[in-house]
Amino acid sequence: MPLLHIENLTRSFGATRALAGADISIGSGEIVALMGANGAGKSTLVKILSGAIAADGGSIILNGSIIAPRTPYDAARAGIATVHQSTDIVGAAGQTVADALLLHRFAEGATPFFVSRNSLRRQAQTILAAAGFSLPLDRDFGDLSAAERQLVAIARALANRADLLILDEPTASLSGEESRRLFDILLRLRSQGLAILYISHRTADLEAIADRAVVMRGGRIVGGFTRPIDFSNAIEAMIGRRLEALQPVARMRAETTTFEMRDVRLLPTSSPLDLSIRQGEVVAITGVLGAGKTRLLSAIFGAGKLAAGTMLLGGKPYAPRSPAEAIAAGVAMAAEDRHRSSLMPAGWPGHSLAATISLPHLRTWYRRGILFGGREQREAAAAITRLGIKASDPLASIWSLSGGNQQKAVIARWEAEPSRLLLLDEPFQGVDVGARRDIIEAIRARSDRATLIATSDPEEAYEVADSILSIDRHTLQPIAVDATVDSVFQGTHA
Structure with a gap:
């Protein structure tokens, strides 16, 4: 039995049908790439799994139990951790990196009423060490680069003992070295049984870590590809047409x-x-x-x-x-x-x-x-x-x-x-x-x-x-x- 099984999931926004009967399964210890053009339904699927919005119909089965998360807290309790592409919700200017790393624990009431700054720093350092990242704990979150904010988001998500980790464009703001470090962490987590749904437009990312890829278009799954993934066919299934040549057509340029x-x-x-x-x-x-x-x-x-x-x-x-x-x-x-x-x-x-x-x-x-x-x-x-x-x-x-x-x-x-x-x-x-x-x-x-x-x-x-x-x-x-x-x-x- 797969860890996660989604069947006939639907969701509409007015006259727009964002999900039109999506089906997907993910096993424990598996990294599945979710590919799709903007507007294909990927974000809607992730929002439903993470508890941001509710589905109109269909079922979600996690660890053999039907779930219907209504809030991100519901999703986290069920065993789903999500790292979104935008890091604006991870922290804010005026907070330290340590504060941002522990924000979820404050929200859940998991920390005592009185807590010392040294204790917070030790807890935050433990979270970073587990993720394999290094960041200055006392630095203002508002001063972090986009890549550093992404690292905070990923480290905080990994701190929750989740069964399913959803990553939406996690390397969009990371350097090559930071991306490789993240891949090493994800492969280690996969070996420990964590299921990972990985969303990215970068085929190099997917080629590096994905066990298989599923392609969405029009709110449905329209293709599945096992490793080694044929990305040419996957992208053609994603956009619904044949790929054009990469190199731009040469043109005349002014001498000015x-x-x-x-x-x-x-x-x-x-x-x-x-x-x-x-x-x-x-x-x-x-x-x-x-x-x-x-x-x-x-x-x-x-x-x-x-x-x-x-x-x-x-x-x-x-x-x-x-x-x-x-x-x-x-x-x-x-x-x-x-x-x-x-x-x-x-x-x-x-x-x-x-x-x-x-x-x-x-x-x-x-x-x-x-x-x-x-x-x-x-x-x-x-x-x-x-x-x-x-x-x-x-x-x-x-x-x-x-x-x-x-x-x-x-x-x-x-x-x-x-x-x-x-x-x-x-x-x-x-x-x-x-x-x-x-x-x-x-x-x-x-x-x-x-x-x-x-x-x-x-x-x-x-x-x-x-x-x-x-x-x-x-x-x-x-x-x-x-x-x-x-x-x-x-x-x-x-």
């Missing part, structure tokens, strides 16, 4: 140089770097976490400073002191963590798709301070058509959309107004193959600007860019345009 960096040092101790991007060109920078990708883009966008060197935009000196100055000069940026940097919280006035797109343009669209919905709704409607955003209408909440459609909305924000240079930091994080192709087509359709993309996934760089640079220790190195995907991988991890 849009942006230059000369003798730039990101840190006082780093080597100088030069960068040149022509109008209509898409350049990708790839490298492991901490190599300097985000620091480079932040400096260009006025959110950080260079240690040395000069920048030129359209042949003229460019040195923005703030993102506002960068935007005024024609430089736009979509930051790495869209949940923190680009999306307004649910329930706020600006949480609709239309408002998400219009937010940075309010001063130019509504110069007299009077807001009219027509302009932003027209832009959102055009984006729905152009980028294939799956939304009921322009006023739909951005939080009702899947991760890939949220990212399309962020891209649409900077498509709404002309720009000279577009900066994209990890634009495909948590985005499936189909949505990624839509975003890439939108990026490459623009010949009136230059585009600089930072990605930790070399395959993504190869798929989108005209030219690729690897970055290591804040130093850039070119990679041949006609390189194979394997050589791109080797170039960024050498």
